[in-house]
Amino acid sequence: MTMTRRTLVALTAAALPALGAASAAHAAPPGEPRVRGAEALARARVAADVLMSDYDEDKAWFPSSWWNSAVALQTIGDYMLRSGDRRYLKQLDRTFERNKGPFPAGELSGDELYGNFTSRAIDDSGWWALTWITAYDLTQEPKYLDMAVTIGEFMNDFWDPATCDGGIWWDEERTYKNAVTNGQWIRITAELHNRIDGDTVWLDRAQVAWDWYADSGLLNERGLVNDGLTDACENNGDRVYTYNQGLAIGAALELWRATGDAELLEAARYVADSALVEGALVADGILTEWTDVLGETTNDNHKQFKGIFLRYLMDLADTTGEDRYRQAVATQASTIWEDDRTIGDELGVRWAGASTEDSPNVFDWRTQASALSALIADLPDSGVRRSLSASLSRPPVVIPDGEPTSVQLDLDVALTSTASRPVRVGIEAEGPDGWRIEVAGSIDLDVPEDEGTPISTTLPVQVTIPAEADDGHHLVSVTATALGGLEFVARSEVLVARAIDFDGGTEDGPWLWDVGGSGVTDEPGRFADGTSFFVYRFPFPASTTAAELTVTISNQFLVDVGPDGETWTRVLAEDEPLRDASNRGDHTIDLTPYLGGEDKDVYLKVSDAFPEDGWGGQVHHVSAQYSGA
Incomplete structure (x- = not known):
């Protein structure tokens, strides 16, 4: 691993003389509290449910983006691994079985798919390999690991030492060697080695790939990963995207697990610390893609970049146990929940929540998946004993007609506990002055022995709107409580619109x-x-x-x-x-x-x-x- 030592040690010395100094400059505001595990799990569960409401059961994906669907499904896999909640295993398997064959161009909103989740976009294939490794970790079913191996062999055909002395091509046309495809490749090869007994082939590929990556020039003098290489095999100075930085962390960590080489763990710290310096990839402590800035325009690709960074920052925080990484995660999760969440628990692209009429914040399933990664990362890796969450359905629009109007909302209450026993949940509703809100005052839930899967029930909430209600959005909230300090507030809005x-x-x-x-x-x-x-x-x-x-x-x-x-x-x-x-x-x-x-x-x-x-x-x-x- 001499290239790793020569390149990264030199860069570390030049850019960040001491990791302690880097962490002091890093963005997490001091004193920002981590939410309790119960609340963190409740938030993640609600956000995961919102994300899966956009899953297309027929096509078995998230609409209109092939690679984004892979990343969103891996995020759901991360949630299930972290929370113990296995409710969405059938959707993962449905996607695997339904979409493993070939598809013509356009049928799944993109390139022709050759089968086995491969296409001309080599990085798209890589995302699916990572997703199926996560599915294998969840289930231990060999078919998922076998698929990741198949995808890995497909990608290996695009490793080309004849150009830039190595590296995976980004596309089948062999036009570009970039950070995302090569960061993926190291993580995939190292993950395969760590899961295949007696492997030497994947480990060799991982080590060769890391040495090439570390010496390629993709990592600049500030410890940040630029997007790719020029035709002359030099750093192209293109944008630093958060997902490339995250993949560099994840690649080094997984290869460290495979080899025990302490310098790889140090490299992961270095890349993370470089990103978390204020003004690098964070602004006022919040991870910020350059397309997030007011006046800039995001696109469907950029929407999921920050979540990929958080996936691997979580890995680093779990691996090292270091507070500066846990604190950075907590800052993202807290800000998202407080400042980047709609009434319906949809999470946006701007984690700091900034929005104007000319440059609005954006909310869709891609931004939901990305922000969910931060909420997942904030879950204690030791598990959570008890958790309570609740959500309210979105009501139909009310167009007044001179008489009071009634609509029914559905209140979903979910509880997890390590103890199998009945739990009483108190329910209290609140609405605008003059509105009548009717709901049961309490319910009893029998917690099953399966401690990871929530027990849930749905209650009707009857809302009566007076005829004179003003046009606009009106907040209705329901607070669920249980012994032990468990509390969760579910919110919804009734739109009254005469126009x-x-x-x-x-x-x-x-x-x-x-x-x-x-x-x-x-x-x-x-x-x-x-x-x-x-x-x-x-x-x-x-x-x-x-x-x-x-x-x-x-x-x-x-x-x-x-x-x-x-x-x-x-x-x-x-x-x-x-x-x-x-x-x-x-x-x-x-x-x-x-x-x-x-x-x-x-x-x-x-x-x-x-x-x-x-x-x-x-x-x-x-x-x-x-x-x-």
Whole structure:
């Protein structure tokens, strides 16, 4: 390992003369408390449940991104390993069995898939290898480890000493050698060695790869990992992304486990400390991708980068037990929960929570998975004895009609305990002045012997909204408590709206009746690719006799309207396979013929006119007008 010693020891001496000095400069604010284990587990469980609500059971992935789906599923695997909660094992296996074959380009929103989770994007293949190793760690089922080996052999074909003396190519066309693919490669090869009895092949590959990586120039003089190499095999000075820094930590740690070489553990510390210096990859103590900054624009790739860093920072904190890493994790988790969370427990891309009208924070399943990694990392590695969580469903929109209106919310309460016995949970609800909130005052839960899996129940919460309620979002909260100081507050918002006017993807949540596997783009707009769809519900008042809707829509859309969410009439269809939104425009639809139902609800469904190529209808804006007798 002479290259490791020569390169990293020299860099450490130049950039950070003492690791103690680095940790003193590192970002975690002093005195920031770690939440109790019970609360940390409750937060992670709720966030994991929100993430899995976006899992497409049919296609067995998270919609509209192949590699992001791998990372999100590995995050769920991390959650199950850390918490002992194994409820999502069947989804991991469903993804494995359903998606291990070949798929044509576009069917899973990207490149052609060759089978065995491989494609022309070598780093995409690497993410799936890491996911299936995590699945193996959860289950000890050989098929997952075998798949990781298959993917590893595929990647090994792209190790090329003829260019830059080594390294894995980023793509099948062999255009770029970069940090992500090579960081993955070291972690994968070392993980395989550490799980395959008697292996020498994967260990040799891991050691050769690390020596090349350490001497490649990817790590700059500040101890930060730039994105890749130039054609001349020099550091290209491109952006430092948090996931590359995280993979460098993870690579060194796993190879240290394989070899016992103390300098590898020191290298992991060095890379982490370099990132955590204020102004490097943190701002005011919070991990910050450069695309997070107000005025910058994120994209679907960037949204998950910070979570990958936290996955490996967690590994370093567990391995060393050093407080500076645990403190950094705690700071991220606390800030996310307090400043980067919606009423519905959705977690955003900006962990510090900054948002403006021109540069809004972004919330979707990718940002959920990324932030969830920080909450998982904050769980004590020794386990949690007891935990209580609760969540409230999102209610339908209320359009007042001169009389009080009642809606029902579902309250889900979940409890884990190492002791198998009944536990009484107190329930207390609160809402706006003049509103009536009705829910049972307490429930008894019988905790099973399986201490990792939560016992849960669902209670109805009846909310009565006065006729004179103002338009806008109104907070309803329910506090669940149990002996031993357990407490969790579930929140939801009732939207009262006499006017219907919202942007697709950013303001449409309360109007969504069925997400149907749809996604949201960086430019505001909800879209449905392939077999996915989405349905909006418009609960017009009982006195409504006429209604008209205008939808701004683009790409390959199909639009259906109906009175009950089950029967449909086609009202709009794009007959050209457009992919560039050149057909974006306003379309007005007469909803009056669909007002025949007793409740006067009307449903609008958007789907894909050309499902084979993955460019389905995208809704940018919706408005509607209605009148009564």
